[in-house]
Amino acid sequence: MEELAALAASGAASLVGLMISDSWNHVRETVARFIARERKPEDTMAELDRARHRLIAAQERGDEGAVRDISAEWQSYLYLLLCTDPTTAEELRAMSASLDNMLAGEQSPGVSNVINGGVQHGPVVQTGQITGTAVHTIHMRLAEEQPKASS
Incomplete structure (x- = not known):
């Protein structure tokens, strides 16, 4: 029972820490499904x-x-x-570890982006994934653009 109490304390600390973090919207449904068990997840989300x-x-x-x-x-x-369902202990351990990792990630220093390889003469986009977006560039041909001299 002491192990369950320690696990519950750890889980609650992770939960409360995430409630006030920027990650809350990403994890609240997962937490609600875990906590709900025999209730509707929507009711649990409202309680959370x-x-x-x-x-x-x-x-x-x-x-x-x-x-x-x-x-x-x-x-x-x-x-x-x-105490009601001891099989949830392993699930809570896994969820707490995941939540703690999210909290640790939020508390790390900000994002740092570095561009190597010379001077960039155009848009630079850094992202995890881009879909459905096209970046068009204009290539100027100086020889064709300039008026030809008459002889």
Whole structure:
């Protein structure tokens, strides 16, 4: 039971940390599906969103007690979930590790882009993936563009 309590505490800390991060919108459905179990994920997402709003408001007020209370609520919820269905422990471990990695990624320094290979005379686009976009360039032929001298 002590291991489950530690796992619930770790999961709650990860959850609360992500609630106030930029990554929250990316992970909230995954978290809701995990937590929901026998409820509708939409209801759980609404509950998570309410907790997030309370958490952000508490942080803005500087109310560390309220932040700890919200974390304790989720820790208790996760602990009960683990006690009810111990097979969820491995899922929670995996999800917590994934959430912690997301948090660590957010806390790392900003993005740094470097372009090598000389001077670039045109648009430079750096992205993960571009689909459906075309970049057109105009190539000028100086010899054809200039008027011919008459003799």
